[in-house]
Amino acid sequence: MTYPQDLKERTPLWDSNYPIRFYRNCPSQHAKDDNILYLHWHEHFEIIDMQYGRAVFHIDSKPYEVEAGDLLFVPSGALHVGYNLTDEPMSYVAIVFNASLLRMVNPDPVYERYILPFLDGRVLPPAMLKATDEIAAPYRQIVRESTAEFEAGKPAHELMIKHNFHRLFTLFAREFIPEKFVAKPLPVRHSEAFKPLIQLMEDQLSEPLSVEQAARVVNLNPYHFCKTFKKLTGRTYIDYMNWLRINESDRLLRETEWTVTEIAERIGCGNANYFTKLFKKYKGFPPSEIRRKLAGK
Structure with a gap:
């Protein structure tokens, strides 16, 4: 689906070698129905990690109510917006990254079978993983480890985050690529x-x-x-x-x-x-x- 250009977010200039950013959002004012994420879309992927509070995010018009520990996955090109659900404080981390973060110059057949389908949009991860889902814990751990690495900014944190995101998409492949799905890798x-x-x-x-x-x-x-x-x-x-x-x-x-x-x-x-x-x-x-x-x- 194509959305109006005036709703397209102008992503801040980032290093083309390392196209990922982490944004910790914690509004100083909080009231029910407050807009906590303005309506927009972009060509990048986004992960929303709910830290505390309760909110509802609409992704391509479908609502997802989230609370602490829940994860949302916003595909490239999806229109999304968010609102506070209570009068209580809330916080979430938004991770925006481009598919080129995980691209390989010389991909092998395993990469083409398990990672490339997600980057090309042929297979999508689940829109939401609840904190109560049995399979959610390792995904949340990888996301939060990556956030901590980005915010600490220690030497080689970029490599650690890239490594973590390859792990993340490998877990996606194990869990969410349908058995009968046959990726068509390049010869x-x-x-x-x-x-x-x-x-x-x-x-x-x-x-x-x-x-x-x-x-x-x-x-x-x-x-x-x-x-x-x-x-x-x-x-x-x-x-x-x-x-x-x-x-x-x-x-x-x-x-x-x-x-x-x-x-x-x-x-x-x-x-x-x-x-x-x-x-x-x-x-x-x-x-x-x-x-x-x-x-x-």
Whole structure:
């Protein structure tokens, strides 16, 4: 279902390498029927972890009453809104993340069978897991461990959270993929054929391949190449190429004394202004910010 663009949430700019955010919501004012989550939708997944109090959330017009310990899973593109059910204090944690958090550059058949169907929307987890459900405890534990990791911000917490979310979706697969559901993984030959292409892309950042050239490497026409590439990586070909270029430029900014213009040329962005705009899009700040921090200013 397609919803009006004016209800689409403008997700705050996040690191494209780590597209997940945790929001702890605890309204200072609390009264029955207060709006605690405005009506909106977005292209990302969302998990709502009720901490205390009672509330009702509507997901694609279907109401779900929740209390402490309950979990809600909002699929990509679903319209959702929330209201307090009592005059008492309430709190919940909203976790918003993009499917690319779990995408793999070189997915294997097991990943394609058990994880990819959830990311592509072919299989959905349950909309709600009650705290009283026997199977709910491990899901809640993973979600709350991840929240604690994000809020503590210890070194490598990003890796811990990614690990936890792979665990989460693995449990989903064990419990909720129907026995007769047959995922249609990409043929192994496609997965294998894309490995040397990715290597070639990394080796030729200064002279990136066009879509047509890349498609010829894996013996696909451009249309099927673009579809297959996005299914494998979670990104379009152009987006993935830009992501590689910006990551390499980040390394060069930190490890060399080359100017921004020289680095832009090195990664195939001859125009320094375009490079700066592209860098800011992917990193959230201009390249000059890295040099400024390294100089201790």
